[in-house]
Amino acid sequence: MKCSKIIIFALLTCCWACGPNHVYEAMHKFEDQQWQDQDAPVFDFSIADPAETYDVTCLIRNTLEYPKHNIYLTYTLEDSTGQVLDSELLKKDLFDATTGRPLGKGMGDIYDHEFALKTDFRFPHRGGYRLKLQQFVRNEGTSLPNIVAVGVRVLKKEK
Template identity: 35%
Template structure:
């Protein structure tokens, strides 16, 4: 491949980044065994407090995951270190009746994006953190390969 063509491809790939994504991070889970004590902390900075955001969990699992659902605990701390919110959420990784996997898949791997906060307004600028832990009865929880967080600007048409 000619160097000029490679350069153009590289520049066009950078241009595809989503301008509305403020923060996106993903952590692999070692050996696909998620222990209860393994919490993932995601830190991000909010500068624009006039903007609203949608907050998403990102989850990757193998088809062999033994349950149709997944319970996650999340805790968000504000710039002052105080808890802004704490909650237990349930996500459906497959259909409860048929067992058919949900999400986008390639082979036996499935990626999911679950909204957990819509049109969220951060009260103060500064550094925030969100901690995510699994809250299932099985420890370790098998076939969960990764977890992440995405914070995206709410489209102007969808803002309250």
């Protein structure tokens, strides 16, 4: 029964992700569910129509054993020449700080979160872009445990 729920969930996710407004989506999985301090996943994508507006979203997948209620991360958005278009440090909650209840959407002990990085954003020109994510959680050791993967989604806004 649990396997069939996972298969149905995966099929629905695939169908949703392949819609006409879907521009790009990718996930970076971490070895042993450990996001190392020096690991900064990079996501390269192309924009065909700079006249359109887009939403850029950060995706985080964690386990219930994640040791904190929030995560600090930075993102850097660059164009194909390396010019930084935007960079920001973000604090996002993965669990309710009071109750400890996991936020996001989950199945079993894995939870997915979506956080807007840019909304109604216009890329300045057609071509390639790069978005880099890096964690900045103060943690003993050199890694952030129980982070399964991080990713990026770019969607064209509906008119």
